[in-house]
Amino acid sequence: MTIVHRVPIIDIAAYIQPTASAADKTKVIQAVKEACSQYGFLQVKGHGVPLEAQQSVLQCCKTLFDLPQDQKDALSLKTSPARRGYERIGSQVLDAKALPDCKEGYYVGREVAPDNVGFMRGPNQWPNLPEPVFHEPVTAYWQHMLSLGQALLEMLAIGLGHDVSTLRDFTKEPVMNLKLLHYPPHLSRDERQFGAGAHTDFGSITILLQQPGKHGLQVFYAPTQEWLSVPALENVFVVNMGDLIHKWTDGEYNSTLHRVINASDGDRYSVPCFYQGDLNATNPFKPGAGDETVEEHIRRKFDSSYGLSAK
Numbered sequence: 001m002t003i004v005h006r007v008p009i010i011d012i013a014a015y016i017q018p019t020a021s022a023a024d025k026t027k028v029i030q031a032v033k034e035a036c037s038q039y040g041f042l043q044v045k046g047h048g049v050p051l052e053a054q055q056s057v058l059q060c061c062k063t064l065f066d067l068p069q070d071q072k073d074a075l076s077l078k079t080s081p082a083r084r085g086y087e088r089i090g091s092q093v094l095d096a097k098a099l100p101d102c103k104e105g106y107y108v109g110r111e112v113a114p115d116n117v118g119f120m121r122g123p124n125q126w127p128n129l130p131e132p133v134f135h136e137p138v139t140a141y142w143q144h145m146l147s148l149g150q151a152l153l154e155m156l157a158i159g160l161g162h163d164v165s166t167l168r169d170f171t172k173e174p175v176m177n178l179k180l181l182h183y184p185p186h187l188s189r190d191e192r193q194f195g196a197g198a199h200t201d202f203g204s205i206t207i208l209l210q211q212p213g214k215h216g217l218q219v220f221y222a223p224t225q226e227w228l229s230v231p232a233l234e235n236v237f238v239v240n241m242g243d244l245i246h247k248w249t250d251g252e253y254n255s256t257l258h259r260v261i262n263a264s265d266g267d268r269y270s271v272p273c274f275y276q277g278d279l280n281a282t283n284p285f286k287p288g289a290g291d292e293t294v295e296e297h298i299r300r301k302f303d304s305s306y307g308l309s310a311k
């Protein structure tokens, strides 16, 4: 019998609901742990993020990327020390063996005053759109991701046998950035062209919202050397482990290669949320081990993917 491998869908409602029994919470945590070890990826439902908030942020993608090119270029992330703002199609090379990615993107994170600027810290570059059209739905979605990110990290920590309190420094003032993404229709016949080249994510965890029905994400499953397609399902988030969690758990939670080829006829929008963590934190699971900080790790990985020198 052939075994079909697929990224599991896990209902995490029992962890989030205060009234759920301890036994049900344990079951969810165990299922999450197994998915993180085997695939490095899971899909979550029962997450508590309102569907309208998801639909609104996807609409924000369309509104933003429909703006004239010069208005988008005026928000370029390359001029922002906080690494917030817009990148043109072809700006990022996620896989050095492939062509530059066929996607445009826009990073937005916690709003920080201009006098508190630093790496991934500082003001956002908001487009010239009415606040209820862009700023407000994006900010509301960011808040939902912060709560879901916290819950997921707790599940990961408990699954490894730690108390939730071990996450205190790491989740104190976490850097967590949304990336609004637009993949135009995939027209190239060049095998080296991807929407997003094969890569692992840099940070701790990524919570990805795919536009429902717009498939395109593929995850590498090393035991069988297969690329597994992860369908774009409504009200289901894709969650994956980043390089920090991989390193900090000695690979027990796997940071897995993935890539995107827009498999739909038209445009594809998606919104990954990169939960990096508090920049000053080190490995919460091995305090005092002398690891590099979150900032040192992220700066190295992020800047090299854009050809930026570390500042």
Ligand SMILES: O=C(O)CCC(=O)C(=O)O
Residues within 6 Å of the ligand: 179, 181, 196, 201, 208, 210, 216, 217, 258, 259, 260, 270, 271, 272
């Ligand atoms: O757009 C997607 O489905 C995934 C994007 C992704 O992997 C990334 O931006 O790191």
Ligand SMILES: [Fe+2]
Residues within 6 Å of the ligand: 199, 200, 201, 206, 258
């Ligand atoms: Fe990714």
